[in-house]
Amino acid sequence: MQRRKFLTNLGRDKPSTAPRAHVQGVPAAGSPGPSVFTNALLLTHENKQVRFYDDLIRGRQVLITLMYATCEGACPAITLKLLKVYEELKDRMGKDLFLYSMTVKPEEDGPADLKHYAEMHGVYGLPGWTFLTGDPYDMETIRYNLFRMDHIGVDTDIYSHTSFMKIINDSTNRWLHVDPMASMSTVLRKISWADPPKTRQQIMAENKKLQEKIDKERKVYGYRKDA
Secondary structure: OHHHHHHHHOOOOOOOOOOOOOOOOOOOOOOOOHHHHOOOEEEEOOOOEEEHHHHHHOOOEEEEEEEOOOOOOHHHHHHHHHHHHHHHOOOOEOOOEEEEEEEOOOOOOOHHHHHHHHHHOOOOOOOOEEEEEEOHHHHHHHHHHHHOOOOHHHHOOOOOOOOOEEEEEOOOOEEEEEOOOOOHHHHHHHHHOOOOOOOHHHHHHHHHHHHHHHHHHHHHHOOOOOO
8 A cells, every 4th residue: 555655656746855956156055154254345465355255155165275475484385285286176276166365464464465475476366366365353253263173272373274274165065174285185185075066977987087097007007006
């Protein structure tokens, strides 16, 4: 009887209780939105006004790092590493992947300072890479909301998070973080974990390329070199 009822109802239209399908560019149903990201009015290195959530985060996959223009320690090295990451992902940058470098010293770093920093390190004008400053209260709120570790000694130290990169996909509400100075394979792998779900055709195409790479390595080295 239950089997007959199941087969009878199988083709009938019913409201779906499944989670909403992912759509890149559209926030996930569980996205915290401006309540966590804030929608603060910020300035880019081009002196353009932007709303942090509406213009930069909503429905996007983003990479967020912290820096300041006069930094002579970790920041330049991290920027150089991020440039290498950018080059690996350049076909996506500014399209479905965006990189934001936010100053932790907004009272010192205006748009002109950030532009000079970008020029000095060879990253000025790269599509999808934006340097950001703004009101100190807004910048501190964003830093705390996104990078806090719930440790007063760490969270009140503006320098403590410059070695972390936050990876966020607002369309899937997936959050990760990685040390940008980790190996390239580690950084790229962590970023890929936040990528939008792939179609079966995309997966098959990638598997084919991977198998070709493995076959080539086995022919040259006798084993798979990059596992």
